[in-house]
Amino acid sequence: MREKFRQFMIGRYGTDGLNQFLSIASIVLLLISLLTRFSLFTWLGLVLLVLCYYRSLSRNISKRTEENYQYYALKDRVDRKFRGLKDQWANRKLYHYYRCPKCRQKLRVPRGRGRIQISCPRCGTQFIKKS
Ligand SMILES: [Zn+2]
Structure with missing residues (x-):
């Protein structure tokens, strides 16, 4: 039986990080559908499982590898975003966070200095905010 399975899997892609994510996500969706009895979650879970x-x-290994690479690139971006928000929350009593009105660069200024002029290090735009 094991040998048959091995023969069957020769030349096939197998599992990777994206597949682990898909299987966990489908299990979570199926559990939610059991709890809420909302059939949309059942279908979504089944689609992810399939x-x-x-x-x-x-058997298209290069295509699957490419998908896995894109999954990790996206996961990296999401992780970095959450790490930034976590730092921002941890430092909320020390710093005020603003976005540059011109280039949207996120800027951190110390709190408790009154109204200050902030200049964006990326594009040089200056604006006045309460710190
Ligand atoms: Zn700027």
Whole structure:
């Protein structure tokens, strides 16, 4: 049986980080659907599960590798965003956070200095805010 499975999987993609994410997400969605009895979650969970199996049985390895790479790039961006928000929350009593009105660069200024002129290090725009 194990040998048969090994034969079957030869030349197929197998599992990766994206598939782990897909299987966990489908389990979570199916659990939510059990708790809420909302059929949309059942369908979403099943779609993710089918996608997960499709990817691991696929013979188009370069395409699947590319998808996994894109998944990690996206995951990195999301992780970095959350880390930034976490730092911002931890430092909320020490710093005020503003966005540059011109280039949207996020700027951090110390609190408790009254009205101050802030100049953006990226584009040089100056604006006045309460710190
Ligand atoms: Zn700027």
